[in-house]
Amino acid sequence: MNLLHVCCAPDLVSTVVKREELRQSELFFYNPNIFPGEEFLRRYDALRKVCEKTALDLPEQNHSPEDFSDILDSFGTENEGGTRCTKCIELRLRKTACLAKSIGSSSFSTTLLASPRKSIAQITLIGDKLAAEFDIEFISGNFRAERDKLRDLLKGVYRQNYCGCLPSKNEAIRNREINDLRDRERLDKDFKRFVDLWNFRGNVIPRSRIHLEEISDLKRIIAIVKPSALFDDIRDAELEDRRWLKTGSYNCRIIREKE
Ligand code: SF4
Structure with missing residues (x-):
C-alpha cells in the first residue's frame, strides 16, 4: 500500500485524475505550515468535499503548527522558493516517510507533485533522499492533470490563493496589490x-x-x-x-x- 501525503484538495484531485492507481493509497494530511488555524480548517473542509466527490477516505484532521515554528523562525524573511520551502517540503515528506515505514506501507508519495507552483525536480530530490534513509520507495512524477478534467470535481470547492505559511500569505497580498495597481492604471490609460x-x-x-x-x-x-x-x-x-x-x-x- 502507498501512503499519499495530501497538501490540499485541488492537488489531491489532480493527482488521482492523472494517476488513477494512486486512488488506492492511504491519505495523510500533514501540513503544519498552514497559517492561520481558520485557513487550515477551510482547506480541510475542502478536502472533505473532494473526498466525498471522489469516494476517497477522508484522512484525519491534525494540525500541529508548532512543528513548523523552527523553520518559520529561521527562514521567515525569505521569499517563496528558497530554503524555507525546501525545509517545509522535507518536514512534510519526512513525517510521511516515517509513518509509511511504521505502518508497513511499501511506498510513499505526495500531492505536492501536482502543484504548478512547486518544482517536481526539487520534490523528487527530497523524496528520493528520504526513500534511501527510510528504505522505502518514493513514487514521483508529474501529477498535474489538465484543468478541464478537474473542473467538475472542483466545483464549489475552496481554492487557496497562497501557498500556506504566514510569509507566503503576506507575499501573495503584496503581489496582488502591486498587480492590481498596475492593471488599474493600464485600464485607465488604454x-x-x-x-x-x-x-x-x-x-x-x-x-x-x-x-x-x-x-x-x-x-x-x-x-x-x-x-x-x-x-x-x-x-x-x-x-x-x-x-x-x-x-x-x-x-x-x-x-x-x-x-
Ligand atoms: S511558501 Fe509554501 S512551501 Fe514555502 S515554506 Fe511557505 S508553505 Fe512551505
Whole structure:
C-alpha cells in the first residue's frame, strides 16, 4: 500500500485524475505550515468535499503548527522558493516517510507533485533522499492533470490563493496589490471608456459588456481586467470552438452557459 501525503484538495484531485492507481493509497494530511488555524480548517473542509466527490477516505484532521515554528523562525524573511520551502517540503515528506515505514506501507508519495507552483525536480530530490534513509520507495512524477478534467470535481470547492505559511500569505497580498495597481492604471490609460469593467476582475464577464469588435482589443482588455471567465453570451464568431482566450500573459476560460 502507498501512503499519499495530501497538501490540499485541488492537488489531491489532480493527482488521482492523472494517476488513477494512486486512488488506492492511504491519505495523510500533514501540513503544519498552514497559517492561520481558520485557513487550515477551510482547506480541510475542502478536502472533505473532494473526498466525498471522489469516494476517497477522508484522512484525519491534525494540525500541529508548532512543528513548523523552527523553520518559520529561521527562514521567515525569505521569499517563496528558497530554503524555507525546501525545509517545509522535507518536514512534510519526512513525517510521511516515517509513518509509511511504521505502518508497513511499501511506498510513499505526495500531492505536492501536482502543484504548478512547486518544482517536481526539487520534490523528487527530497523524496528520493528520504526513500534511501527510510528504505522505502518514493513514487514521483508529474501529477498535474489538465484543468478541464478537474473542473467538475472542483466545483464549489475552496481554492487557496497562497501557498500556506504566514510569509507566503503576506507575499501573495503584496503581489496582488502591486498587480492590481498596475492593471488599474493600464485600464485607465488604454481603455478609459471601459473603466467600469474593473468590477469584473476575478469574476465572470459577459462578452456583451465589452463593446469591442477586434479580437486583438478583446484580448488586451481581458489581459488587463483578468476576469475568472469570459461568458460568450452573444455567440461571438471569433470565439467559436475556443475554450480559452489566450492573451499571451493571461489565459481566460470561455464559457457558454452561465455558471
Ligand atoms: S511558501 Fe509554501 S512551501 Fe514555502 S515554506 Fe511557505 S508553505 Fe512551505
